[in-house]
Amino acid sequence: MTEGKTPGPHWRLDWPTSRGRRVASANLKTQVEDFQVDEILDFFPAQSDAQAVTGSGEHLCLRLEKSGDNTEFVARELARMSGCRAFDVGFCGLKDRHAVTRQWFSIYWPGSEAGDPEYIARVAERWQVAGAQRFSRKLRRGDHQGNRFIITLRNVRGSREQLDEALVQLKQSGAPNYFGPQRFGHDGNNLDRAASMDPNAMDSRGRRGKGKKRGGAAASKNVLYFSAARSWIFNEILARRVDDGNWATPLDGEPGVAADPEVVTGPLWGDGGTAATGLQAALERQVAEQAPELLKLFSTTRMKPERRPLVARPDDLTWEWLDLDCLQVAFSLTPGQYATAVLSDLFELEDMSLGQHKKR
Structure with a gap:
């Protein structure tokens, strides 16, 4: 047997924590609203009117709020609705399906500015449009500055005092990345x-x-x-x-x-x-x-x-106990870092979304 592997399953998929043990257990994604992700893309300005397209360029960029659909499915649907190739729809990163996520997509649609309002209205029938921007190029993986997470953990079991201390340490020192x-x-x-x-x-x-x-x-x-x-x-x-x-x-x-x-x-x-x-x-x-x-x-x-x-450092980490066994945590991570991996340094997590849906 190769070092680092365990029998059944063949590959190790659960790695050691920074403290040598997890201090609590909790249920993750009990409800779709329990896992919220906001993509941070700071070269697009904040907008008060999501239907008003600002900027210029051959690519129409839309900030969509979605749940129940994975990123690649939405990208394919946007391509179909616009008539462009699937390859011509860009995004910065894959987001969780069983979650409420807000992220940007770019659609290659040159010379079609006059049709933007109609297209946005069609898209809004499927997903909430939270922003619209014309841009000079396709969005690519890693273009964003990071993601902001608001995660509600339910059925939390463990010492609140120890957990609060562990969260303080996580804020100061980070977690294995x-x-x-x-x-x-x-x-x-x-x-x-x-x-x-x-x-x-x-x-x-x-x-x-x-x-x-x-x-x-x-x-x-x-x-x-x-x-x-x-x-x-x-x-x-x-x-x-x-x-x-x-x-x-x-x-x-x-x-x-x-x-x-x-x-x-x-x-x-x-x-x-x-x-x-x-x-x-x-x-x-x-x-x-x-x-x-x-x-x-x-x-x-x-x-x-x-x-x-090797270290994932959650920025602006805050937490609030919503009930005796319900904890909400919020933090930001840079691209390529996993919120669940950070939380797994403290919690034995049970993902309640597994098996609830067929992959779309």
Whole structure:
């Protein structure tokens, strides 16, 4: 049995917490309104009249409030309603389906400004339109500055005093910046697929298999599995750092990131493995080599190794007890950080939305 894995399921999908244990348990997403997400995109001004389009450009951008529909489904529907290609609808990130989410979409609709009000009215029949803006380019993944979460946890079980103390510590020190388990599929199915992939299914840039059509379903799945493998290796290395008690402390050989050379990071594996050196590189390679079935995927790619912070720091963290066993927390995270992963450092969470809906 490979280190870091447990029998049934094959892949570890629950990683150690910063305190060595969780201080409480709670139900997540009991109601759709219990999980609210506001995308932060500060280059669009606040608007008092969502139906009035401001700005200029070939792309019509709409801020939509939705629940029950995933981001990619909404993007496809917006493309169908406008007559553009699905590829020509952009968004900054995928948002939870079983939640109330507000996010921006861009629709490539050049020379159609006169038709904006009619199109917006049609969209408003499906989703609430909270903003409208013309823009010069398509929105792309990671364009946003982050997300603001308001999360209501129900049936909270544990010491309120200990939980309040843990929340204070979370506000001060952050939490391990794990990738969320949804990235790995049900019981790690995405990792199973990654382990069985032909390394040649990814081209030298790690984006598309040879002979695959651009944007094809098979190529998209390969990228999904490749990303899952990369993320799982990161989580395993972070887990080792958490176990060792140095997940928030730089080690010898820490390469940092361009924006903040002092930040503590872990590897997003690539050609050559890791950009770290010295003690940190030795630790990262030792952990990653315990999953040779995943490392083989990087043997034929030329994807540059990247770094990801090991610490997720929730900004403007506040909390309020709505009842004896009902807690509401609010905080902001930068793109690519998971609210559920942050909360899982304190809570044993039961996601009440699982199995309630078929995937749309």
